[in-house]
Amino acid sequence: MTANASGAAEIRGALVRLRRATGLPVAFGGLVEPGRPRVRISELTGTATLALSALAVTSGNGLGGKAVALARPCAVTDYSLSRQISHEYDAAVAAEGLRSVLAVPVVVRRRVRGVLYGALRTAQPLGDRTLGAAVAVARDVEQALVVREEARDLLAAARPEPADGDAATGAAWEQVREAHAALRALAPRITDPALRAELLDACGLLTAAAAPTPARAPAAAEGVTLAPRELDVLTCVAAGATNATAAARLGIAPETVKSYLRSAMRKLGAHTRGEAVARARRTGVLP
Known part of the structure; x- marks a missing residue:
């Protein structure tokens, strides 16, 4: 299994755990593309459309891009009306009917490797408990990627x-x-x-x-x-x-x-x- 494939599989499993841990009905995410400052949304769970599939989120843009740029979790109560983010991806988010959204970066060795999103179709605050549970899932992904990289390095050596x-x-x-x-x-x-x-x-x-x-x-x-x-x-x-x-x-x-x-x-x-x-x-x- 290639590094990208194993990373995508880890993201896929993490989204299932994120929905279970937070109770959020929708989760999606993806990895940072090699050599490019953007995340490609590759994994979806709980979605009703394919509007978010393969979406390329550039660092600094939208909620996920902000999480990548700051290397920290971000959340909004009503995505389309939020003044905390830019709105390049409003059409895709609206097509899926999402309102409250959180984005948690996956940071490995001080480098953002991916983003996990969780979302509601209603506008209501996402509390600290929900955000904390999502962060815990992201940390599990980080640990898994570190272990895989160390194992790969050992095999190469x-x-x-x-x-x-x-x-x-x-x-x-x-x-x-x-x-x-x-x-x-x-x-x-x-x-x-x-x-x-x-x-x-x-x-x-x-x-x-x-x-x-x-x-x-x-x-x-x-x-x-x-x-x-x-x-x-x-x-x-x-x-x-x-x-x-x-x-x-x-x-x-x-x-x-x-x-x-x-x-x-x-x-x-x-x-x-x-x-x-x-x-x-x-x-x-x-x-």
């Missing part, structure tokens, strides 16, 4: 294990391993099942990129399969975490960490933590 003596590349590979461990620890805290699965898939691709040739894998360890939590714990241990640190990262008890680690060591035929990590890497269980 992943390379097979460098030859001995290549210290610079070896250091870079260690950074990839550390980042892999951080993302693996983050995955259980992601509430969106699709995003969590995508993140774990990215971790799997990182591991595959470092997978050894069959000749390097010890025969005794062939076919090793670790349970997700066993792999989580071993990933933390490989990054140098103590049992207590691994427990804090993963949100489980230290004794549970010990139990998963013992189980992983048994499956790998290892007698120490270091040996377990080494065998896991040689067999392609860890990057």
